[in-house]
Amino acid sequence: MGLLKEIGKYFIFLGRLFTNRESFKTHYKLVIDECLLIGIDSILLFVLVSTFIGAVSTVQTAFNLVAPYIPKYVISQVVREMTVLELAPTVMAIVYAGKVGSSMSGNLGTMRITEQIDAIEVMGINSINYLVLPKIIASLLMYPLLVVISGVCALTGGYLVGMITGILAPTEYVYGIRYLFNDFTITFALIKAITFGFLVASISSYKGYYTTGGALEVGMSSTKAVTTSVIAVLLADYVLAQLLLSPA
Amino acid sequence: MIEIQNISKSFGDKQVLRSISGVFEKGRTNLIIGASGTGKSVLLKCIVELIKPDEGLVFFDNRNFTESNRHEKIEIRREIGMLFQGGALFDSKNVEENVRFPLDMLAVMPRDEKQDRVNLVLNRVGLQNANKKMPSELSGGMRKRVGIARAIVNSPKYLFCDEPNSGLDPQTSILIDELIQALTADYDTTTIVVTHDMNSVMGIGDNIMFLYQGDKLWEGSKDNITHSGVKEVDDFVFANKVMMAMRKENT
Numbered sequence: 100m101g102l103l104k105e106i107g108k109y110f111i112f113l114g115r116l117f118t119n120r121e122s123f124k125t126h127y128k129l130v131i132d133e134c135l136l137i138g139i140d141s142i143l144l145f146v147l148v149s150t151f152i153g154a155v156s157t158v159q160t161a162f163n164l165v166a167p168y169i170p171k172y173v174i175s176q177v178v179r180e181m182t183v184l185e186l187a188p189t190v191m192a193i194v195y196a197g198k199v200g201s202s203m204s205g206n207l208g209t210m211r212i213t214e215q216i217d218a219i220e221v222m223g224i225n226s227i228n229y230l231v232l233p234k235i236i237a238s239l240l241m242y243p244l245l246v247v248i249s250g251v252c253a254l255t256g257g258y259l260v261g262m263i264t265g266i267l268a269p270t271e272y273v274y275g276i277r278y279l280f281n282d283f284t285i286t287f288a289l290i291k292a293i294t295f296g297f298l299v300a301s302i303s304s305y306k307g308y309y310t311t312g313g314a315l316e317v318g319m320s321s322t323k324a325v326t327t328s329v330i331a332v333l334l335a336d337y338v339l340a341q342l343l344l345s346p347a
Numbered sequence: 348m349i350e351i352q353n354i355s356k357s358f359g360d361k362q363v364l365r366s367i368s369g370v371f372e373k374g375r376t377n378l379i380i381g382a383s384g385t386g387k388s389v390l391l392k393c394i395v396e397l398i399k400p401d402e403g404l405v406f407f408d409n410r411n412f413t414e415s416n417r418h419e420k421i422e423i424r425r426e427i428g429m430l431f432q433g434g435a436l437f438d439s440k441n442v443e444e445n446v447r448f449p450l451d452m453l454a455v456m457p458r459d460e461k462q463d464r465v466n467l468v469l470n471r472v473g474l475q476n477a478n479k480k481m482p483s484e485l486s487g488g489m490r491k492r493v494g495i496a497r498a499i500v501n502s503p504k505y506l507f508c509d510e511p512n513s514g515l516d517p518q519t520s521i522l523i524d525e526l527i528q529a530l531t532a533d534y535d536t537t538t539i540v541v542t543h544d545m546n547s548v549m550g551i552g553d554n555i556m557f558l559y560q561g562d563k564l565w566e567g568s569k570d571n572i573t574h575s576g577v578k579e580v581d582d583f584v585f586a587n588k589v590m591m592a593m594r595k596e597n598t
Contacts, residue, residue, distance in 0.1 A: 118417075119417070119421065121452070125451075125452070209438075210437075213433055213435060213438075214431040214432065214433060214435040215435050215436075215437055215438075217392075217397050217429075217431065217435065218429065218431060218435040218437075218497075220397060220424075221395050221397060221424060221427055221429045221507075222424060222425065222427070222449055222452065222453065223420070223421040223422070223423075223424030223425040223427075223453070224452055224453075229452075
């Protein structure tokens with residue numbers, strides 16, 4: 100019953116995003132600010148994490164594919180599929196929830212407990228529209244971009260480690276990356292990125308917006324924002340895979 | 348003028364306000380007083396509907412706020428200025444941006460005019476050189492004054508102050524009280540101040556409502572609060588040693 104009530108409250112929260120809207124000019128400035136916060140500040144972390152994930156995936160795939168009749172380019176083909184379908188959009192969404200989601204929740208939670216949200220509401224401004232909508236729009240714009248960067252970095256990481264350690268030659272690696280490439284996987288990864296960007300931003304904002312209490316509760320809201328976002332991302336990952344990749 | 352009729356509010360099993368009614372007059376400083384935990388701030392937030400009351404009606408100059416639709420409520424809210432207990436300044440904006448915020452969001456006027464208005468109200472609250480300071484650089488009293496400047500920048504018809512003196516030294520408290528009283532007179536606002544500070548009560552209490560455990564027990568002014576004849580009011584008023592000494596002196 101509590102879960103249903105919470106889901107209902109979340110959808111009412113989403114509905115309030117679009118009532119009593121502020122002007123495009125106001126939102127434009129806020130969205131740019133949020134894009135800088137969400138996107139630019141996260142690039143370094145994403146580049147680092149995805150490069151290492153790509154490198155490790157290459158080494159581990161090579162370790163498992165030991166049969167002499169399996170061509171070496173299969174390693175990079177496997178790394179490509181893993182990266183495009185799962186590592187870049189889904190695993191990075193977990194990193195994204197930890198960095199951006201917790202920050203969004205903490206920011207709104209602090210605004211709530213210090214009555215800054217009340218100050219906005221009492222002026223007759225829809226605080227959800229003013230504070231949350233720019234975060235969600237920025238997340239919808241920036242997360243797919245981060246996923247693309249992530250994918251490129253992971254594949255580059257694999258290339259570099261293959262070349263440095265001699266697991267496979269650069270030409271083999273590039274051949275494997277291009278071998279039997281299905282461009283729908285890119286579309287699928289971007290659909291996932293948009294979905295996950297929305298889920299992380301909206302769930303984290305929801306958790307932060309309804310924080311009650313003090314500093315301790317702001318921390319708890321951030322933790323809940325991350326865990327709930329991660330669960331929602333994994334659930335949505337399965338649903339999307341079933342809907343868009345299922346052979347039946 | 349603001350009128351409240353039978354406002355009640357419960358949180359779970361705990362009834363915080365029981366059928367509170369009263370009238371807050373225009374151009375006067377109306378105080379809601381009482382000990383901590385008696386529901387003063389809850390009543391203030393019920394009036395502006397930051398907390399939805401369980402029962403009761405609120406009228407702003409005979410306009411039924413409680414039963415208004417969303418757009419009517421927004422219109423009334425745009426006539427409200429509110430000072431919150433901690434100032435509620437936006438951490439990411441400097442003093443000037445904080446004060447200009449209601450104008451940026453609600454007013455249609457050239458940027459220069461907005462800037463003049465911001466400088467005028469900052470000057471009015473005695474913060475003429477603090478435009479570019481961030482909230483974290485301000486003292487408690489300065490934060491309150493910036494909060495007041497933000498509340499009055501849009502020339503509100505109704506001014507609400509939630510514990511404007513909390514956490515301030517007696518001298519700064521008096522300055523803030525005098526400022527609220529002067530602004531009420533200058534802008535002819537209906538001002539409601541929630542406080543438990545007896546200095547404020549005796550200084551600016553034109554019209555006082557005393558709450559005790561969620562009930563309205565007494566209503567009057569600073570002139571008759573010392574001889575209200577209500578035990579709970581006396582206990583509250585004369586808990587202050589200065590007031591107690593004054594009473595002994597008089598008797």
